[in-house]
Amino acid sequence: MGAVFVGVRHHSPACARLVAATIEAQRPAYVLVEGPADFNGRLDELLLGHELPVALFSYSDEHASWSPFCDYSPEWVAITGARRCGAQVRFIDLPAWHEAFHAVGNRYADAELRYAEVVERLCREFAVDNVDVLWDHLFEGAAEPEGLAEYFDLLRGTVDADEGDSAREEYMARWVRAAVRAAGDRPVVVVTGGFHTAALKAKLDGDAEWPEVPERDRGASYLVPYSHARLDAFTGYQSGMPSPGYYQQVWETGARRAADWLVESVATRLRRRGQPVSTADLIAARTQAGALARLRGHEHPARTDVLDGLTSALISEDLSQPPPWTRRGTLRPGAHPALVEMVAALRGDKVGRLHPDTPAPPLVEAVRELLRTHELDREGEVALDLTDARALTRSRVLHRLRVLRIPGFERTSGPAEGAEPRLDERWTLTPVEGRLTALIEAAEHGATLEEAAGAVLTRRSRHAGLEQLAAVLFDAVLCGISTLSGHVEEALNEGVRETGDLAALGHVLSGVIGLWRHDRLFGVQQDPLLGAVIDTGTARVLWLVEGLHGGPAPADPHRLRAMAATRDAVRHAKAVLSLDAADVTGVATRVSDDGQAPPDLRGAALGLAWALGAKPDVRKVRGVEALGDWLAGLFAVAREEVLASQDLVGVLDELVSAMTEEEFLVALPALRLAFSYFPPGEREAIATAVLAHRGVAGSAGDVTRLQVDPVVVAEAMAVEKRVDAVLAKGGLA
Structure with a gap:
């Protein structure tokens, strides 16, 4: 045959x-x-x-x-x-x-x-x-x-x-x-x-x-x-056919009944969302779909006949984007609610299930056993004290699942890259339908949870930029994986040595110093490769900032972070630095006196020298241009020193008080950024010092707890000034 x-x-x-x-x-x-x-x-x-x-x-x-x-x-x-x-x-x-x-x-x-x-x-x-x-x-x-x-x-x-x-x-x-x-x-x-x-x-x-x-x-x-959601071309999956929920109905009941099902499904979904859909709307949609089917030569309304009929009956205003069935694309944000529900109805909500006897890769059972052993196979909140060895082990299991993107394990708080260390974590555990699928697919990376997570992090590091490498290293530490750290740290060291991006360098340096300082918590044990990154990064920051020139510009929090990280390197990792504190202070002093350097960098350099023991000349503050930006740099690096200096607070009060209203409004955004480095209690301490400098009695708390946004107050002041000018011009002042 x-x-x-x-x-x-x-x-x-x-x-x-x-x-x-x-x-x-x-x-x-x-x-x-x-x-x-x-x-x-x-x-x-x-x-x-x-x-x-x-x-x-x-x-x-x-x-x-x-x-x-x-x-x-x-x-x-x-x-x-x-x-x-x-x-x-x-x-x-x-x-x-x-x-x-x-x-x-x-x-x-x-x-x-x-x-x-x-x-x-x-x-x-x-x-x-x-x-x-x-x-x-x-x-x-x-x-x-x-x-x-x-x-x-x-x-x-x-x-x-x-x-x-x-x-x-x-x-x-x-x-x-x-x-x-x-x-x-x-x-x-x-x-x-x-x-x-x-x-x-x-x-x-x-x-x-x-x-x-x-x-x-x-x-x-x-x-x-x-699942139907993964099959649907309208959600970005190139399946060859969109709308699997609709075609499931075509397969089970035929095209005519599938058309009725689609109208009813869209109406039901819209009503659940509180959208008004009347019986007259549904009659109009069916009538329009039938007319379109006859016009287009279809025996029964086809998918787009029904969708066009629904669009005509339910949407009266202009659409912000074309319906996805006319271009085979995904819905963009801001789509009309009726379009959203049409696509959802077309997609369907069917989710597949494997027979219990279906073979699975070793990773699936390995993870199930880990979850049972560490009591993580449940629903609810989990609080972990990371100073406890058992809690640290549970944390590492959860972080490995997070790195593999296994759904149902969400960390709500805990240690963050480049931030002050937290000694506790909180997670929310939720049963998720797609967990088995994700675990089977994660098995391509390894047979054990540690091996699979390590393979994913290694893959991420291969083509990562400097900041991404730092994030990979931090994830590896949280996962308790040391097998890839050497590779990532070496790549970091090379990237730090060659980069010209001060913002990225600050991000990396602050993150690595955080790991170095808190090695007992993370188990890094002051790794020599981390020390090499700190040494190279500190020298690179100083080399970059000494050559950075430019006129007044908004304060850059990212490069200020690099200056603060340099301070921490000298304070907490002095033993691994090839530079001594005097070298760092010398560079900082030269930058702070450089009139061509950006104001925020000059302030940060003065703060760096001050934080490392050099006594600043408070009188120099009086000649500073772009005071708000300069202060942002100073406060970012020497916040504690500023709080302890009554003289400096007095000089700053005099400078701000001497500003015209226009000058103050221009400087206000930078001033707000500068003082954002102080928590509320410290801002109150500064207010107390200002009141004492002026010889004013009163509560500093009342001064710092405004009920109105300072920007609104400033805008009101500007409006009042313009009104006064108009009145004066008309002789009505």
Whole structure:
């Protein structure tokens, strides 16, 4: 009998029905399906009794891909139909980890972009918006999808296969030839993407031996639960078909009832959100959908007929963005509520479940055991005292799960990179439907939780910038992973040595100093590589700031952070610095006296010298330009020293009091930034010193606890000044 080819569009109910009818009519000896051939020995796992959608997840070094199946996937229908009629089933495509798939994340993603020109021509000819609407118009609503082979032949005739497609087609053709020979006088049904069908038909002559399955050095394949949300093209997934919830209804009940379901589902969702949807609105939507279907030549309202009818009936104002079904894109923020609910209804909410006997990678059981052992397999809040060894171990388990992006483990507070250390953490544990899927997919990184988290951090570090490297190092410390720290620290040291970005350098230096200072908490034990980063970073900061010139500019909190980190390096890591405190103080003094340096940097330099023991000349403050920016720098680095200097507070009070109203309004944003470095109690202490300097009795608390935003007060002062000027000009003052 030979081969009977059924070219399909992946995730198409019409194609799934065609596959089922073909298998039922042919009663073949073999059913060959586009799928990973290395899974043939485990096909029984697919038929354990899962709740679809599920996906076959395959991974190897640096690559992972999914082969998703839902109830109406032609490939799934081919597998189940073959088993019912006693045919042998074989996947015939190259494994998903093969180099032919290196640019492919989803095996069953249709490749319309490769033949966009002919698709655009067909869309113009049939007056439709895109390939999805074209497909519905030609095939999905028809009782029999006539012309399907001609459609695929037309698409394939416009483009050449790339190297990956050619390799796959040659491999699949070998399976077809071998199956035809083995089947004798019985047919062989071949179910592949329609793009490949013509090429396979042309390759029926040649070697008829069963092909070998390529082997890999590392990697594995496992079934994972999937969901309609992950399948939907409207949420960014290139599935080949959007709106899986709607097509599930088409598969189960037919196009006419699916149209009614969509109207009712959208109405229900909108009413739950408090949006008014009347019976008259629904009647109008159905009427409009029916009229559009007749106008467009559809036997029953198609998906876009219903959506356009709903849009017409429910949305009266202009839309801020085109509906996603007209352009096959995701909804952007600010979309109309009706559009949001239409897309949600189309998507559906079905979530797959694996049969309990489904094999899982070692990581899944390893994590379950860790959660049980450390009492983290529950719901609720978890408080951890990080000075306790058992709590620190639990924290590391949770951080490793966080790094792997396993859902259901959210840290609400705890130590932060570059911040003062916290000795406690709080987490919220929540049961999440997608946790099993995430764990199976995380298994590509390793068989244990520590190994997998370490592999993810190493991968993050390979192409990371300076700040990202510091974040990776901090995550590694929180996870208790030391295997990658050497690599990351060496890369950090090199990046610190070469960078010209003072802001990034300050971020890194403050983070590394935090780890160095609190080694007992994090278990870093004053690592010598960390010390090398501190030494190199401190010298680099001083080299950069001494050459930084420029006129007055808003204070930059990021470079001020670098100056504060330099102060902390001298204070807390003096033993690893090649510079001594006198060298640092000398650079700081030169920068503070440099009239060409930015005001905030000059203030920070004076603060650095002061914090390291140099006595500042308070009289120099009187000649400072851009006082607010200068103070921001000073306070960022020498906050404690300022609080202890009554003389400086008095001079600052005199300078601010001497400002005109206009000068004060200009300086106000910088002054607010400067004083934001002081917590409320310290601001009150400064207010007390100011009152004492003026000889005024009263409560400093009343001065610092304004009920109105200072900016509002300043704006009111400006308005009053303009009113006074107008009155004076008119002789009414």
